[in-house]
Amino acid sequence: MSSPQSWILRLGKRREWERRLLAEFLRKEYPTTPYATNVRLGSIPPEFISRTLTPAQARQFSRFKRYCDGVIFLPDKSIIVEAKMRADPGIVTMLELYKKLFQETPDLKERWDLPIEMMLVYSIEDPVTVQLAREHNVRAIQYVPSWLWEYLKSIAPYKREGSLPSGGRASI
Numbered sequence: 093m094s095s096p097q098s099w100i101l102r103l104g105k106r107r108e109w110e111r112r113l114l115a116e117f118l119r120k121e122y123p124t125t126p127y128a129t130n131v132r133l134g135s136i137p138p139e140f141i142s143r144t145l146t147p148a149q150a151r152q153f154s155r156f157k158r159y160c161d162g163v164i165f166l167p168d169k170s171i172i173v174e175a176k177m178r179a180d181p182g183i184v185t186m187l188e189l190y191k192k193l194f195q196e197t198p199d200l201k202e203r204w205d206l207p208i209e210m211m212l213v214y215s216i217e218d219p220v221t222v223q224l225a226r227e228h229n230v231r232a233i234q235y236v237p238s239w240l241w242e243y244l245k246s247i248a249p250y251k252r253e254g255s256l257p258s259g260g261r262a263s264i
Contacts, residue, residue, distance in 0.1 A: 109243050114161050114175035117213050117235045126165040127173075133158050133193035160190040163200075169207040170194065171231075177243060179214040179221040184228050187212065215240055 111129070118127055164171040172190050174183050187210040195204050210230040212221075217234055225232040 109177050109246075110161065110175045112239075113177060113215060113235065113237060114173065114213060116237055117175065117233075118162065118164070118173075121235075122164055127162055128165070129162045131160050131163045132199075133160060133190055133197050135196050135198055158190070158193060160187075163194075164211075165203070169209055170200075170203050171209045171211050173211045173213060175213045177214070178216040179212065179218040179225075179232070181218070181221045181224050183212055184221070184224050184230055187230050188228065215243070 114129065118129075160172050161175050162173040164173060172187060172194060174187055174190075176183055191208050191210055194200060194208055210228075212225050212230050212232045213235050214221075214232065215234070215236050222232045
């Protein structure tokens with residue numbers, strides 16, 4: 093069994109790949125459009141707010157808020173973006189939650205009246221996830237970076253291999 097520290101290191105590395113994917117995608121596809129990454133969404137629960145909190149203390153409570161990978165700020169709409177190396181069906185639900193929280197985020201109040209779209213950027217396709225995304229009005233975009241093979245070499249072999257109907261293994 094792996095230690096909690098090794099799990100945290102693996103999670104951190106995965107997020108680094110996904111941050112890199114998002115940054116590269118945004119620079120290429122939206123080079124002149126304002127955007128933000130790691131955007132905290134939602135508001136601080138009222139029970140945590142008191143008149144005695146300093147601004148710094150109030151900001152600390154924002155650490156409990158959820159965050160999306162990115163938001164693209166177009167003049168006529170906002171696009172909430174999640175980046176995944178491998179498309180995963182759970183991200184569709186997360187994007188729907190982020191869309192709801194976007195309209196409760198005080199820092200984004202000036203954009204509440206604009207349309208909000210959801211986007212999934214992924215490198216490795218899962219056709220079921222892409223179909224699910226489309227059914228939920230999530231724009232699914234495959235973006236294959238030049239360093240994809242570097243990523244594939246870094247992950248555990250069982251994640252690179254699939255089983256064949258004959259019981260054999262197929263690897264990438």
